[in-house]
Every structure is written in structure tokens, then in C-alpha cells.
Amino acid sequence: MEALRDDGFLKFNSDTLEKLRKQYGFDTPARMTEALQILEEWMKKQEHFVKKDFPREYLERILIHNKGSVEKAKKKLDKICTLRTLVPDYFEVKDxxxxxxxxxxxxxxxxxxxxxxxxxxxxxxxxxxxxxxxxxxxxxxxxxxxxxxxxxxxxxxxxxxxxxxxxxxxxxxxxxxxxxxxxxxxxxxxxxxxxxxxxxxxxxxxxxxxxxxxxxxxxxxxxxxxxxxxxxxxxxxxxxxxxxxxxxxxxxxxxxxxxxxxxxxxxxxxxxEFISLRHEMKGGRTDEARRPKDAFYEQHMGMAGTFRNLSVD
Structure with a gap:
């Protein structure tokens, strides 16, 4: 990604791309490319991922949101794909x-x-x-x-x-x-x-x-x-x-x-454009039959939570 695209709504500072990349350790384009390649290779090896190809701009944003950590980005990719499988109703593309x-x-x-x-x-x-x-x-x-x-x-x-x-x-x-x-x-x-x-x-x-x-x-x-x-x-x-x-x-x-x-x-x-992207990304799910069971229980069985005395009274 050479520049941030203007979608007609969100505005960016003139130095947003450069500053955030540098802030999180991607001071050269080569370093970002290397991180994206690591993520792409990792996704190909995830047998439980139904979709193994994501746009690089999407992956870069996940890296930035996770402060440049490739390992955290991997966990978040796994999490969003798993959530799309476990609670699909929350990802329905509504009007x-x-x-x-x-x-x-x-x-x-x-x-x-x-x-x-x-x-x-x-x-x-x-x-x-x-x-x-x-x-x-x-x-x-x-x-x-x-x-x-x-x-x-x-x-x-x-x-x-x-x-x-x-x-x-x-x-x-x-x-x-x-x-x-x-x-x-x-x-x-x-x-x-x-x-x-x-x-x-x-x-x-x-x-x-x-x-x-x-x-x-x-x-x-x-x-x-x-x-x-x-x-x-x-x-x-x-x-x-x-x-x-x-x-x-x-x-x-x-x-x-x-x-x-x-x-x-x-x-x-x-x-x-956004509606089309949402429909496309609904395919970013997991096939839990292909995931090691121990890994699933360790990472996701608490997803729906056990609540600690929740009250609004």
C-alpha cells in the first residue's frame, strides 16, 4: 500500500501512513512486506481456515491495530474467523x-x-x-x-x-x-x-x-x-x-x-463497495472439525463468557 485511499468519508492526516508504520516498527516498505508475507504463509498452513487469502491492505490494518505484532495479528485473524463461525448471526449483512x-x-x-x-x-x-x-x-x-x-x-x-x-x-x-x-x-x-x-x-x-x-x-x-x-x-x-x-x-x-x-x-x-466486501468476508470462517481440539478449547470456550454478577439495578 503506497497511500491511504480516500473513500469520501474518513479523512487522514497527511503523514498518517508514514507515522504509524514507523511507530510500530515498519520504517521501510520492505519490513511491512516481510510481515505481510509471514502472515500470508501462516494462513496457508491453517487447516481450519476456510478462506486463506485476505487483501494485503486488510492484513496491514490488523498489524497496525495490534501495534505491529505479527503474533497478535495471527491471534486476531484466528479470532475473527472463529467468531464468524460460532456466532454467524452477528455478521449478517443487514440493511x-x-x-x-x-x-x-x-x-x-x-x-x-x-x-x-x-x-x-x-x-x-x-x-x-x-x-x-x-x-x-x-x-x-x-x-x-x-x-x-x-x-x-x-x-x-x-x-x-x-x-x-x-x-x-x-x-x-x-x-x-x-x-x-x-x-x-x-x-x-x-x-x-x-x-x-x-x-x-x-x-x-x-x-x-x-x-x-x-x-x-x-x-x-x-x-x-x-x-x-x-x-x-x-x-x-x-x-x-x-x-x-x-x-x-x-x-x-x-x-x-x-x-x-x-x-x-x-x-x-x-x-x-462496503456491502460487497462484507459479503465476501463472510467466507472468512473456520472449519472447526479441522482444528486441533485442545487449541479450540484453550482459545475459545470462554468466548461467550461466564458473567460475574452482572446487574443493572
């Missing part, structure tokens, strides 16, 4: 516009096109003054999984920063509408399958009930990620973590209004 129609009046979940100076991507969530229900919660999960898959194919980032604006929203209603098993699998796919590296999660609200949602979400992530959760009562402290200029206009930023960015986001997720 993005229908998903958006269901959740639009209740919440907004959107990628911000402009990168931070350190090449991170911001994902913004906005809870609205509408009570959630189980359908809204399920459709939100499907929409966000599509967003993460889109990032895996088209973005080239140094990690994700989440901003969840719950001012005027109903975080307790959202928590109670969420199916615990669904949310556990969702977090496994996002963090372990799509290799999303979470650098921070920022909740914006002046209501103390946000602690119920924060406690709920923390149960599904590592202690390391949980330590990156922050609650803000105003945008002033948010600006200490997220540069103002990358934010939508109504948040003091220089981009479009959030709803206009949302329309661009949905258009990108609905593009024929």
Missing part, C-alpha cells in the same frame, strides 16, 4: 438504512471524519430523550458492528476514542434494554475480532445515574480499558482529551453538524 431508521429517534452513533493529531479516530454516541427497548438495543449493536467492520477495511488509525453524550438521554433505560449475552458477544467481536484498540471512553452528562451505565459496561471489558473510562459534566474537560477541532459544530468543533455527519456515515456504510 443499514433500516437499522438507522429504527434507532435514529433514540440515539446517534457516528464516526467523526477528522482524525486527532496523533492519528486516533473518534466515535461519538448521542443518547436522545426517548426510552430504549430491546429492538433499539439490538439494532444499535448491529449498526455499531457494521461501523467497526468498516473501520477494519477503510480506516488506518492509532486507536479509537469514544465520546458518549448522555445529556438529556436515558442511560438506565438503555442499560436495561440491552441483552447481557448479546452485549458480551458484541464486545468480543469489537475488541478481539475487529481488533479495535480503545484509547478512551468519555461519558458526558450531569446526571449521577450515568454510573449505572458505566458500571454495566465495565463488566465486559478488561481492567485496562475500564481504567480509561471518564465521566464529564461539561465539554471543557472533554477538550482535554479530544481536540476541539475534530468535533461537530455544535460541540465547538470545525466539522459539520452531527446529524449531517451521521448522514455521511450511513451513506458510507451503505455503499455498494
Amino acid at each position: 443499514i438504512n433500516e437499522l438507522d431508521k429504527t434507532v435514529r429517534d433514540s440515539l446517534m452513533d457516528v464516526l467523526l471524519p477528522t482524525m486527532t493529531p496523533d492519528h486516533s479516530r473518534v466515535c461519538m454516541f448521542k443518547g436522545k430523550d426517548v426510552e430504549s427497548n430491546s429492538l433499539i438495543a439490538r439494532q444499535y449493536l448491529s449498526l455499531h458492528l457494521a461501523t467497526c467492520e468498516y473501520l477494519q477495511y477503510f480506516d488506518y488509525n492509532n486507536g479509537l476514542i469514544y465520546l458518549a453524550d448522555w445529556r438529556g438521554g436515558h442511560p438506565v433505560s438503555f442499560s436495561k434494554a440491552m441483552n447481557i449475552a448479546d452485549f458480551k458477544i458484541f464486545t468480543d467481536i469489537v475488541l478481539e475480532g475487529f481488533s479495535m484498540r480503545v484509547k478512551g471512553v468519555h461519558f458526558l452528562t450531569d446526571s449521577p445515574v450515568i454510573n449505572i451505565l458505566v458500571t454495566f459496561v465495565k463488566q465486559f471489558v478488561s481492567d485496562k480499558i475500564a481504567s480509561r473510562f471518564h465521566v464529564h459534566t461539561s465539554m471543557d474537560t472533554v477538550y482535554e482529551h479530544i481536540p476541539r477541532h475534530v468535533l461537530p459544530a455544535e460541540y465547538g468543533g470545525k466539522d459539520k453538524a452531527a446529524e449531517d455527519i451521521r448522514d455521511d456515515h450511513i451513506k458510507a456504510l451503505s455503499s455498494p
Whole structure:
């Protein structure tokens, strides 16, 4: 990959490709080529992989998301292929516009096109003054999984920063509408399958009930990620973590209004190119009959999780 492709939605800094490659040990094209060749040769030897060929741009993004570690990239490739086999319903290619129609009046979940100076991507969530229900919660999960898959194919980032604006929203209603098993699998796919590296999660609200949602979400992530959760009562402290200029206009930023960015986001997720890629990658599964049983039990039997006293009361 000689340059990052402009897909018409996500923007990159002028030096993103060069800086991130160098940051993770790929200071020459030859070093990246060598790492990609190692991954390709390794995939050919995996008898349980149904699909053994992945685009090099896709593999490079997995390497970058895993800080240049070939061994971690191997594990994540195995994980995403296994998840596609064990929980195929979560990878169904659903109508993005229908998903958006269901959740639009209740919440907004959107990628911000402009990168931070350190090449991170911001994902913004906005809870609205509408009570959630189980359908809204399920459709939100499907929409966000599509967003993460889109990032895996088209973005080239140094990690994700989440901003969840719950001012005027109903975080307790959202928590109670969420199916615990669904949310556990969702977090496994996002963090372990799509290799999303979470650098921070920022909740914006002046209501103390946000602690119920924060406690709920923390149960599904590592202690390391949980330590990156922050609650803000105003945008002033948010600006200490997220540069103002990358934010939508109504948040003091220089981009479009959030709803206009949302329309661009949905258009990108609905593009024929992305839909075609999603269908193609559904073939990236495993044949578990061909995997050594000991390896499967060691790596994946805890995938659906045994939960530790999960509660939103």
C-alpha cells in the first residue's frame, strides 16, 4: 500500500501512513512486506481456515491495530474467523438504512471524519430523550458492528476514542434494554475480532445515574480499558482529551453538524463497495472439525463468557 485511499468519508492526516508504520516498527516498505508475507504463509498452513487469502491492505490494518505484532495479528485473524463461525448471526449483512431508521429517534452513533493529531479516530454516541427497548438495543449493536467492520477495511488509525453524550438521554433505560449475552458477544467481536484498540471512553452528562451505565459496561471489558473510562459534566474537560477541532459544530468543533455527519456515515456504510466486501468476508470462517481440539478449547470456550454478577439495578 503506497497511500491511504480516500473513500469520501474518513479523512487522514497527511503523514498518517508514514507515522504509524514507523511507530510500530515498519520504517521501510520492505519490513511491512516481510510481515505481510509471514502472515500470508501462516494462513496457508491453517487447516481450519476456510478462506486463506485476505487483501494485503486488510492484513496491514490488523498489524497496525495490534501495534505491529505479527503474533497478535495471527491471534486476531484466528479470532475473527472463529467468531464468524460460532456466532454467524452477528455478521449478517443487514440493511443499514433500516437499522438507522429504527434507532435514529433514540440515539446517534457516528464516526467523526477528522482524525486527532496523533492519528486516533473518534466515535461519538448521542443518547436522545426517548426510552430504549430491546429492538433499539439490538439494532444499535448491529449498526455499531457494521461501523467497526468498516473501520477494519477503510480506516488506518492509532486507536479509537469514544465520546458518549448522555445529556438529556436515558442511560438506565438503555442499560436495561440491552441483552447481557448479546452485549458480551458484541464486545468480543469489537475488541478481539475487529481488533479495535480503545484509547478512551468519555461519558458526558450531569446526571449521577450515568454510573449505572458505566458500571454495566465495565463488566465486559478488561481492567485496562475500564481504567480509561471518564465521566464529564461539561465539554471543557472533554477538550482535554479530544481536540476541539475534530468535533461537530455544535460541540465547538470545525466539522459539520452531527446529524449531517451521521448522514455521511450511513451513506458510507451503505455503499455498494462496503456491502460487497462484507459479503465476501463472510467466507472468512473456520472449519472447526479441522482444528486441533485442545487449541479450540484453550482459545475459545470462554468466548461467550461466564458473567460475574452482572446487574443493572
